[in-house]
Amino acid sequence: MLSEFRSRVVAHGLEERVLDLLLERLQTLNLVQAGGSQRTDSTHIVAAVRDLNRLELVGESVRAALNALAAACPEWVDQVLVVEDWSHRYADRIDNWRLPASKTKQHELALHYATDGYTLLQAVYAPSSPAWLRELPAVQTLRIVLLQHYIRTPDRNGRLRIRRRERAEDNGDGLPPAPIRLASPYDTDTRWSAKRETFWNGYKLHVSETCHPQADGDRPARPNIITNVTTTASTLPDTKALEPIHQSLQHRGLLPARHYLDSGYPSAELIVSSARTYGLALITPVLLDTSHQAKAQQGFAAHDFAIDWDRKRAVCPAGKISATWNDVIQEGVAKTVVAFAALDCIPCPAKEQCTSSRKGRRLSLYPRELTEAIRTARAQQQDGTWQRDYALRAGIEGTIRQATHTTGLRRTRYRGLAKTHLDHTTSAVALNLMGLSGS
Structure with a gap:
């Protein structure tokens, strides 16, 4: 009977109904609201099937x-x-x-x-x-x-x-x-995947919860509430899961003003689109400049060049102006390639700090809005205040640990993505009720 009940719930698309009802009630009690801060992280879920070669x-x-x-x-x-x-x-x-x-x-x-x-x-x-x-x-x-x-x-x-x-x-x-690629004839949604040293056959779970800054030793005024759980294929990158998470939070009227994430979620496009579409800021470490100058912290990296987008030119640290500005498509992505003249670069006394090319220095830039967003984010995360603020994200790992230990989420009880998601939303409700009863 329970199996048939779960099948009917899934057939009618009601996997998240219980969580929605709880969050609606908590909103009326002013225990959870839109705005503020939330944090999200993912974990691996092992499928309820045997591993087969x-x-x-x-x-x-x-x-x-x-x-x-x-x-x-x-x-x-x-x-x-x-x-x-x-x-x-x-x-x-x-x-x-x-x-x-x-x-x-x-x-x-x-x-x-x-x-x-x-x-x-x-x-x-x-x-x-x-x-x-x-x-x-x-x-x-x-x-x-x-x-x-x-x-x-x-x-x-x-x-x-x-x-x-x-x-x-x-x-x-x-x-x-x-x-x-199918991994089991009994669960056609499960997939083999790897993340660092973890290799598993199953799914991936993304958990979002509210979080509140607090002084050392102080107890938060409100309990942290799980606002969303998203279940995806194990092979789906975290970057691809962020937009559905924001859509779910918007549907519930619980979009945060600041969303804390680890480095697996962000991209320049997501930082810009999240601010434009949802009016929220992604608080997340972005990938640093990968040029050999930036890695060695010697010489002139791309961020050392001043970009004049209106006049379509770049100025190098030595004061030379770029010779060409070309909008191109590289691997399906719109970029701007800026090149400096060889006559300016070859005799330049700072050439060894800038480029090893026999020609002039070249820069490959994302569109203006994305480039400015990524430069701003890189500059902010070098600040100690930003680092202390970002420490708020770490609390989501304790919530996921509680979820896997208390409700047994690490290994799914059911087969198929829909029933697995139903299990995850029900577990989120249980965790919220446990948190409320202890607050």
């Missing part, structure tokens, strides 16, 4: 499709699929028995799984088979898994030859990218 994934996908067909139409399975060794090969979970240690044997088994899978799909898609069998989720999953891991090409006799896709191939036949 490539060989196990294909074999288990064939087994899952067989089981789904046998449950949906056992008469068709008995009449059409008469393969002697299938009952033995797919009786138990693929990862329950020891796989061959030899690479050659593993390769042979992988081709056996692929042959069985294609044979099964051929029978399902035969004109004499019921058309509705093709719509079974397990059958569609098997199609995708075979497509992602194998290639069929005709040989000289016109017969289809099956071969595995390999990671190292550069001819377009390699494995698909991680964001679209």
